[in-house]
Amino acid sequence: MAIDDTKTFAEVLDKRRILICVGSGGVGKTTTSAVVGLQAALSGKRVLVLTIDPARRLANSLGIDEIGNERQKIPLERFQEIGLEPKGELWAMMLDMKESFDRLVQRDAPDEETRDAILNNRFYHYFSTSLAGTQEYAASERLYDLHEEGHFDLIVLDTPPTTHALDFLEAPERLADAVGSRALQWLYKPGVLSGRPGRGLMAVGTNYVMRTLGKFTGGELLRELSVFLRTFSALFDGFEQRARAVQKLLASDDVGFLVVTAPDTLTVEEALFFHDQLGSEALNVDGFVVNRVHPRWVDENTLDRGERELAAKLEALAQRMDHFPESLDFDAMAASMVENALQFQLRADQDAGSVVHMSQELPSETPIVQVPYFNQDIHSLGGLDTARRELFG
Amino acid sequence: MLEQLLEKRLLFVTGKGGVGKSTVTAALARALAQTSRRVLVLETDTFSAMEDLFDYSSPGLEPVAINEYLHASNLTSEECFIATLRRFVPSERIARAVIKNRVARVFFKAAPSVNEVTILDQVRVFFEKTDDDGKPFYDHIIVDLPASGHAVTFLNVPATMHGMMRGIGPIAKMSGKVANLISDPKTTAIVAVCLPEEMPVNETIELAAKLDDELGRPLDMAIVNMVHQSPVPEENRQAFEEIHTQIRKDYPGVEAFFFEDEEERSESTALARLIAGNALALGWFERDSEYLQLLYDRLDAPIIEVPLVYESSGVDVVGKMARFLLEGNPAGNSVSDDESSQGVPR
Numbered sequence: 173m174a175i176d177d178t179k180t181f182a183e184v185l186d187k188r189r190i191l192i193c194v195g196s197g198g199v200g201k202t203t204t205s206a207v208v209g210l211q212a213a214l215s216g217k218r219v220l221v222l223t224i225d226p227a228r229r230l231a232n233s234l235g236i237d238e239i240g241n242e243r244q245k246i247p248l249e250r251f252q253e254i255g256l257e258p259k260g261e262l263w264a265m266m267l268d269m270k271e272s273f274d275r276l277v278q279r280d281a282p283d284e285e286t287r288d289a290i291l292n293n294r295f296y297h298y299f300s301t302s303l304a305g306t307q308e309y310a311a312s313e314r315l316y317d318l319h320e321e322g323h324f325d326l327i328v329l330d331t332p333p334t335t336h337a338l339d340f341l342e343a344p345e346r347l348a349d350a351v352g353s354r355a356l357q358w359l360y361k362p363g364v365l366s367g368r369p370g371r372g373l374m375a376v377g378t379n380y381v382m383r384t385l386g387k388f389t390g391g392e393l394l395r396e397l398s399v400f401l402r403t404f405s406a407l408f409d410g411f412e413q414r415a416r417a418v419q420k421l422l423a424s425d426d427v428g429f430l431v432v433t434a435p436d437t438l439t440v441e442e443a444l445f446f447h448d449q450l451g452s453e454a455l456n457v458d459g460f461v462v463n464r465v466h467p468r469w470v471d472e473n474t475l476d477r478g479e480r481e482l483a484a485k486l487e488a489l490a491q492r493m494d495h496f497p498e499s500l501d502f503d504a505m506a507a508s509m510v511e512n513a514l515q516f517q518l519r520a521d522q523d524a525g526s527v528v529h530m531s532q533e534l535p536s537e538t539p540i541v542q543v544p545y546f547n548q549d550i551h552s553l554g555g556l557d558t559a560r561r562e563l564f565g
Numbered sequence: 566m567l568e569q570l571l572e573k574r575l576l577f578v579t580g581k582g583g584v585g586k587s588t589v590t591a592a593l594a595r596a597l598a599q600t601s602r603r604v605l606v607l608e609t610d611t612f613s614a615m616e617d618l619f620d621y622s623s624p625g626l627e628p629v630a631i632n633e634y635l636h637a638s639n640l641t642s643e644e645c646f647i648a649t650l651r652r653f654v655p656s657e658r659i660a661r662a663v664i665k666n667r668v669a670r671v672f673f674k675a676a677p678s679v680n681e682v683t684i685l686d687q688v689r690v691f692f693e694k695t696d697d698d699g700k701p702f703y704d705h706i707i708v709d710l711p712a713s714g715h716a717v718t719f720l721n722v723p724a725t726m727h728g729m730m731r732g733i734g735p736i737a738k739m740s741g742k743v744a745n746l747i748s749d750p751k752t753t754a755i756v757a758v759c760l761p762e763e764m765p766v767n768e769t770i771e772l773a774a775k776l777d778d779e780l781g782r783p784l785d786m787a788i789v790n791m792v793h794q795s796p797v798p799e800e801n802r803q804a805f806e807e808i809h810t811q812i813r814k815d816y817p818g819v820e821a822f823f824f825e826d827e828e829e830r831s832e833s834t835a836l837a838r839l840i841a842g843n844a845l846a847l848g849w850f851e852r853d854s855e856y857l858q859l860l861y862d863r864l865d866a867p868i869i870e871v872p873l874v875y876e877s878s879g880v881d882v883v884g885k886m887a888r889f890l891l892e893g894n895p896a897g898n899s900v901s902d903d904e905s906s907q908g909v910p911r
Contacts, residue, residue, distance in 0.1 A: 197712060198583020198765075294729070381666040388653050389679075390734020434583060438614070469842025474835040485836045486808070493811045500804050505797075509843045512796040516846065518875045547848030549763045 180539040182564050184458040185212050185326065188428040190319060190421075191458070192329045194450075195432035196442050200463040200543075202230050203550055204432045205330035207560045209262055210553075213246075214560075216259035217325040220318065224267045224311065224332050231264075235553045239266040246553075254554045263324070272310035273300040280410030286403060295400045308332065309415075316418045319426075428458035435465050435523035435542075444533050459539040461563070462527060467544050468520040469513050482506040566869050566890055567596060569786060573754035575692055575746065576707045579716035579772070580758035584765055585790040587614035588879065589758045589871065590709040592886035593788075598634035599891060602704035605691055606637040609684050609711055613639045618879045626687070636703070642680040645687040653735070681722040682736060685743045692746065716755070717775045720747050724780075747780065754785035761789050761853035761860075761870075770863045784866045789857060792870045793849040809844045812837050 193205045209221035231239045235250035243265040251258050281287035386394050433443035450457050483506035543562050580586035598604045619631045623639040650660040694702040723744040730737035759765035773784040797805045819841045876882045
């Protein structure tokens, strides 16, 4: 609702093929992604909202039962029911990271034997679900595929909540680093883990390290892990190539980032930190969306002038009503309303302060759009459309 | 309100991002410390929120005394790893050298759940610490679990590890001990923090079911944070709603006034804005009540409703919340009156 920024913000949608929503957890990222998707669909684009959030609420708000691994089109009737006539199309899809990672193994494994050895290894489950970066890597790969396929004019991606915005972007590199580093190549060498002394200073040090780790974990675990990593490294060439292509795409002008945040101090600091991270990689930050902003109801001088005047106005208003509430203590009512206003004013001032702080910290051309704190969860396409009008004016 | 927790020496606090989990953890710790119990708050490998909330700085593993009874430490996975490793090598210097080795670093990244196990094992070390008389050094240890990911997955790591390694080897043994500690409902409590909103409430209900299924233990308490109070006394409710209806008739789209620049706001809309604002607050209260009711209906654990606190500094919020947890909120109206705060369905 920052009046001047809504236009700039709408323009953003026109120039990108991919918009990536980043932010910490609980700030309304999924909803914001859907709202942005809806806006673009109404203005004539074929849009895919790609979410990682299995929340049924998003499916409900889009008027469908469930969002699955397959892309799904939001039926036209859903829009017509609430009087909308989209010129484009809105699609939704949920990203199952485990499944995406399995696909990747299936694609890149050099032969069936290697593929099965990986998929059936007892470490694979951990590797594909727990190792930092694997899920994000799988997500960025899927995004790349969908973009290459060219079916959609715009893809809006709702990223997993992370403490570091760049987890998602650095994932390909980090994963490549984890499975492909020279240090690890060394670990693959047969004999290393049997404790046979290697040659040279570095090797001696590492042998000591591995023996110590073996004592600590039990030798079996270390051996099995080593076998797994050696098998897994067969996939590495495919990873490395893809990782480079994905990174090139993310840094291109086809892709923009939206930072989603809530107005409390801690979350704003995190959002600004995301912005710096994105900026340092020369990525396009298209705007900030501040959700859940508490509005200021009345201004200071109204509150200063006091409750008597408001009580009198309240009484005058009541006189005009068809059903005049009998025996109402207007003074008490005005007093309690003013007290509430003063309490929420603290929140509103804090939120407004956060937005000012953001505008000082961010480059002036970065739009900051505020969405007021609704007292209703979004359950329907209609609710989504209300939020859309708040966001795009 | 905290009676159920006084018996428990180890408390795990969980909650998704944005629900105020760390603030509630800090308040819980302050409240328990005010009853002259020695309390240790542990964060797990994160940007420390406690440093702000307690106004202290964590130098590493060794807990810092915030006051006579309250202690805190931020457990980084690296320091925990070194502490664990230290038991297997001759000196701390060597432990540090081992962890710096590149091959070792790759191993830490790829090995399943080593971080979680060493962090939780460090929690166990503090748990088992005794004073000179052999009594437990800390009366309560409160662990602020990581916000991302699922608490059950995190807490289940030791048991999984133990099983995966068939109980053989030092890590397996260590995991076994920690797993026993976590699954013992006499010693350990699991507390979920949420907001009175759809997703957090549903996640809390799911969490309780998962704890039962996967860890075979209950959720001990849900703390609902930032509960809005009713802005209008119940007896005036109907009159207020009629007045609000009239205002909406007189000023269609009155809510939009909130976002006008202050100087453009007209004097004449002041009352309209005040009423619409209070109606907004009433809406928050109603939404909160709806999801609280869902929680009461579906959760078989005590529920504490913490009213929204209006303070700007973290330290002040924690102080107010701690006072509320100790004394209740006799001055508060409706939602947080004594009855409902005790977990009795409304």
